[in-house]
Amino acid sequence: MKARVFVTLKNGVLDPQGKAIGNALHGLGFGQVGAVRQGKVIDIELEERDHAKAQASLKDMCEKLLANTVIEKYEIELKS
Amino acid sequence: MKSAVVVFPASNCDRDAAVALEHLTGEKPHMAWHADTDLPDVDLIVLPGGFAYGDYLRCGAMAAQSRIMRDVKKKADQGVTVLGICNGFQVLTETGLLPGALMRNAQLKFVCKPVGLEVEETQSVFTRKYDKGQKLSFPVAHGDGNYFADDETLDRLEGEGRVVFRYAQGENPNGSARNIAGILSEKRNVLGLMPHPERVCDPMLGGTDGVGLFQSLIEALS
Numbered sequence: 001m002k003a004r005v006f007v008t009l010k011n012g013v014l015d016p017q018g019k020a021i022g023n024a025l026h027g028l029g030f031g032q033v034g035a036v037r038q039g040k041v042i043d044i045e046l047e048e049r050d051h052a053k054a055q056a057s058l059k060d061m062c063e064k065l066l067a068n069t070v071i072e073k074y075e076i077e078l079k080s
Numbered sequence: 081m082k083s084a085v086v087v088f089p090a091s092n093c094d095r096d097a098a099v100a101l102e103h104l105t106g107e108k109p110h111m112a113w114h115a116d117t118d119l120p121d122v123d124l125i126v127l128p129g130g131f132a133y134g135d136y137l138r139c140g141a142m143a144a145q146s147r148i149m150r151d152v153k154k155k156a157d158q159g160v161t162v163l164g165i166c167n168g169f170q171v172l173t174e175t176g177l178l179p180g181a182l183m184r185n186a187q188l189k190f191v192c193k194p195v196g197l198e199v200e201e202t203q204s205v206f207t208r209k210y211d212k213g214q215k216l217s218f219p220v221a222h223g224d225g226n227y228f229a230d231d232e233t234l235d236r237l238e239g240e241g242r243v244v245f246r247y248a249q250g251e252n253p254n255g256s257a258r259n260i261a262g263i264l265s266e267k268r269n270v271l272g273l274m275p276h277p278e279r280v281c282d283p284m285l286g287g288t289d290g291v292g293l294f295q296s297l298i299e300a301l302s
Binding site: 013 | 180255
């Protein structure tokens with residue numbers, strides 16, 4: 001089973017990198033660009049066939065290591 | 081005072097810390113490798129500055145999972161004094177020994193310069209030799225020193241006298257919330273700070289403002 005984990009900053013947490021990307025896009029003439037937030041994508045291959053078990057262990061991985069839940073939130077996408 | 085310095089792969093201020101400790105305490109600190117399981121019985125554990133595990137994933141995230149940190153956490157819970165400097169502060173927040181997180185500097189640039197600090201709290205084993213409001217100059221050298229915590233946590237830190245060092249007015253180098261440079265744990269035995277006291281312990285190296293921190297520890301823990 002394959003999983004994709006999205007880790008992004010929580011709403012309200014200042015994202016200076018996203019802001020810099022937004023400014024750069026404006027500089028390139030993309031005037032329609034509003035707020036920009038950036039995050040991480042982590043692809044994980046899992047030796048697991050049970051969807052619920054995979055979901056549970058991925059949640060555990062996010063809480064323990066992949067995201068710092070003080071400042072970040074995460075979303076898990078499972079593909080079998 | 082017996083001390084230990086934890087060495088992670090890509091720590092780079094471990095020797096600075098060891099030199100300052102040996103110079104001021106007269107005893108060589110024990111250098112503990114990240115893969116060790118146990119620390120010897122010491123009065124002070126130092127988590128040094130650097131880029132442990134290449135700052136992979138987040139600064140301090142990998143180091144927080146290393147084997148030695150289980151023992152550091154256990155000893156901190158038992159009341160042993162722990163000092164985290166720069167990357168060591170990041171490791172302490174990732175381990176959950178200190179609240180909040182250290183984010184990318186607000187201006188996105190690595191800062192390496194002396195900054196003005198104020199001692200806000202002297203009721204601690206780390207700062208008892210300083211005066212309240214004393215102005216100090218410590219060097220900083222980091223890309224991720226922007227202290228963040230929610231308002232409730234910040235209010236609690238301030239209310240409980242756990243903000244030990246603040247950047248002086250106009251000197252905040254990284255966008256840290258409420259100019260916070262260093263904080264204590266709830267039990268006041270763990271301190272994390274971004275500036276480097278160990279680099280200002282010898283006039284030959286540009287200053288001695290950091291000596292007070294180590295003398296405070298020697299007085300409290302010897």
